[in-house]
């Protein structure tokens with residue numbers, strides 16, 4: 001990859017944009033600027049890029065990441081880095097949903113427009129329940145989703161709860177109806193509910209193509225380079241103080257901070273930022289499979305989503321407050337027993353041993369902010385004259401997701417003074 005000094009010699013006089021944080025927000029900001037011909041240096045504190053959507057050193061994803069057709073910014077970014085073809089739709093006929101309570105197995109359309117077919121409806125659908133859900137897409141009083149859907153418990157359990165957990169990583173008993181409304185408003189467009197997953201993993205299908213595209217565009221990348229502090233004067237950032245060096249900023253140099261909220265607030269203490277976060281627990285079973293990629297939903301179970309790929313079987317437990325306190329010996333046998341029931345119900349191809357294969361648990365304790373009822377603390381995009389903020393939590397129009405992170409990165413790149 002190009003070094004910062006090589007490029008500065010090639011294009012003297014152009015200021016450098018320092019993007020700090022190589023999660024999706026930082027990668028998107030750096031890519032947008034580098035492809036516009038800007039000098040860009042991307043700094044990352046850890047040895048690898050991707051942030052909360054990354055591959056661990058052995059190649060395992062930190063957690064299953066799904067996109068939907070409505071995530072237009074994310075899909076455009078995949079196009080821009082040449083990775084769109086790596087993301088596939090595992091369940092084009094409808095999401096297989098297994099209910100642990102009664103052992104029922106059904107295919108569910110994620111789009112209400114698909115519910116005209118009786119064999120694609122979730123449990124508990126009635127016209128009143130659909131209206132109550134659609135009402136959350138309209139501006140109105142912010143209430144918990146459980147309260148909003150109180151009159152429709154079967155539909156809440158069979159469709160809304162899983163959607164809320166997936167989209168907001170917050171249980172319906174505390175999640176905001178207005179936050180869910182932001183998601184629901186985007187689901188009406190054709191193709192908006194198509195569900196996509198990375199075929200191999202976040203490393204080869206997202207992070208590595210993003211770094212390759214950055215390199216091609218001439219950006220410099222510095223992993224293992226933690227920003228410790230920012231010196232300021234007169235409303236401008238004047239020096240970036242990294243763990244191992246100090247980078248003084250010239251008049252044309254600019255900064256994008258693409259950090260998680262707690263880290264941005266440590267560097268700029270007056271920033272409004274979400275304080276409460278929710279965990280996501282992922283279990284990775286080492287079971288090679290030769291069949292197609294599959295994605296199953298489970299209701300009334302520890303496992304909420306099960307992703308089956310050649311590299312293994314991954315289980316997602318979002319809003320897993322109590323699961324984050326449990327260890328692999330407790331979680332793995334429970335999860336595996338549920339997986340066996342679900343794969344048998346749907347006739348998923350492969351050898352499924354009775355005993356759980358080796359399992360690894362990854363706990364992301366601050367996976368996303370808790371999307372509770374009430375005010376969303378929103379920081380300014382440009383808190384200093386030469387410094388813009390990015391990060392999933394800085395995009396108030398969507399819950400914290402890859403799409404929000406990418407939109408925020410692009411907005412930060414646009415907000416900087418020329």
Ligand SMILES: Cc1cc2nc3c(=O)[nH]c(=O)nc-3n(C[C@H](O)[C@H](O)[C@H](O)COP(=O)(O)OP(=O)(O)OC[C@H]3O[C@@H](n4cnc5c(N)ncnc54)[C@H](O)[C@@H]3O)c2cc1C
Pocket residue numbers: 020021022023024025026043044045046049050051052053062063064065066067225226227228258259260263280281282364366367368390391392393400401402403405
């Ligand atoms: C397990 C899990 C599952 C998820 N599932 C989904 C999903 O299915 N769909 C979806 O859309 N979203 C999902 N998300 C959310 C999604 O991952 C995040 O919204 C998104 O990745 C956030 O990107 P970001 O760039 O805003 O922040 P981050 O990814 O947190 O990036 C910030 C980067 O800054 C670096 N950094 C921190 N401090 C410093 C410093 N001082 N100096 C330099 N660098 C620093 C960090 O190491 C990190 O790389 C999931 C998240 C998790 C954890």
